[in-house]
Amino acid sequence: MPALWxxxxxxxxxxxxxxxxxxxxKAVLEECFTAGLLHDLGKVVLLAELPQDYLxxxxxxxxxGTDPERELLGCTHAEVGAYLMSxxxxxxxxxxxxxxxxxxxxxAETSFSPLTAxxxxxxxxxxxxxxxxxxxxxxxxxxxxRLGLSDKEGAWRGLYQPxxxxxxxxxx
Numbered sequence: 001m002p003a004l005w006x007x008x009x010x011x012x013x014x015x016x017x018x019x020x021x022x023x024x025x026k027a028v029l030e031e032c033f034t035a036g037l038l039h040d041l042g043k044v045v046l047l048a049e050l051p052q053d054y055l056x057x058x059x060x061x062x063x064x065g066t067d068p069e070r071e072l073l074g075c076t077h078a079e080v081g082a083y084l085m086s087x088x089x090x091x092x093x094x095x096x097x098x099x100x101x102x103x104x105x106x107x108a109e110t111s112f113s114p115l116t117a118x119x120x121x122x123x124x125x126x127x128x129x130x131x132x133x134x135x136x137x138x139x140x141x142x143x144x145x146r147l148g149l150s151d152k153e154g155a156w157r158g159l160y161q162p163x164x165x166x167x168x169x170x171x172x
Contacts, residue, residue, distance in 0.1 A: 012036030014121035032117040035097035042077030105143040
């Protein structure tokens with residue numbers, strides 16, 4: 001759980017920086033931060049409810065075109081998290097970003113959004129993350145090209161600053 005928290009904080013911070021770089025208004029910056037913080041909420045639920053099964057999924061090598069979560073559970077952590085957020089009545093941009101953060105090209109989006117910021121931030125932060133739970137994101141270059149944002153990747157990568165772990169447990 002501490003690794004998941006640290007990753008979520010890194011993604012939320014970077015997503016907000018990316019949105020700021022794009023000149024987004026304050027409300028969108030806040031949505032990016034919140035969606036980044038909650039993007040792996042489904043992992044928390046799955047770890048709490050199916051700890052052994054989910055750890056098995058996390059250690060299963062991903063084959064081309066397959067998703068161990070979907071194969072073994074019938075759903076993904078993104079879908080679980082987004083569903084829970086929709087039940088809670090959270091705003092659409094938040095649960096939309098969570099639902100599609102691994103597969104943004106499955107949406108009909110045509111411009112930068114919290115989903116874009118969270119997807120990119122998750123992919124960048126995951127590259128630097130060595131934990132078992134946070135290595136499942138890759139950058140969707142086709143999605144960025146469709147939005148006309150391919151040239152932004154370098155600048156966005158430059159915004160990533162790994163920081164000391166933020167912990168809710170100071171004794172850690």
